Amino acid sequence: MSDSFLSLKRLLQTLLQVGLLCLLALSAQWLVNILSLPIPSSVVGLLGLFGLLALNWLPERFVAVGATWLLGELLLFFIPPVVASLHYAPLFEQYGVSLLLTLVLGSICVLLITGVVIDCVFRFEHRRNRRKSELAATTQSTRVGH
Incomplete structure (x- = not known):
């Protein structure tokens, strides 16, 4: 495979994973608003992501590249x-x-x-x-x- 194809694939993978993490953040915000929770949506989202990863409902490889980019x-x-x-x-x-x-x-x-x-x-x-x-x-x- 060519380098440009691999770069494009990596870019798309990063965008999809960052989008998934943003969707999780929006879902957490929605949940906090609906349930009037007294904790920040970022904490709810983090707990949700941890739960999904711990239960193996969301494999780590589905968020690893996007999370690495966000941390970078x-x-x-x-x-x-x-x-x-x-x-x-x-x-x-x-x-x-x-x-x-x-x-x-x-x-x-x-x-x-x-x-x-x-x-x-x-x-x-x-x-x-x-x-x-x-x-x-x-x-x-x-x-x-x-």
Whole structure:
């Protein structure tokens, strides 16, 4: 297959998976609105995605590429609040230093916590995959031995 075909296939796969994750987010928002839940729809969506993955109703490969892209572009999702805050120049004139400090520290905290959580998830996945491969190797060696 040509490289352009593989790139197009990867792009379509990413778009479909991001669309699926967006659909899940919209469904969570709808559920929160209908049931008047006191928790954010993002938490409901995350719990829903976790449940679907844990029950294996949604295989990981159906969201892996889209989730990887979203995580890779995560910083872009923090830019709009900063740009929107520039719209309120009078507030900056009065509370400029404290607002700027709050924005910077808040952004740093969000990025650090997100990085730590992602690192923990990747380490967990690595350990889980290593255990699976070790179990498979052990099973394979016992079959060969018999």
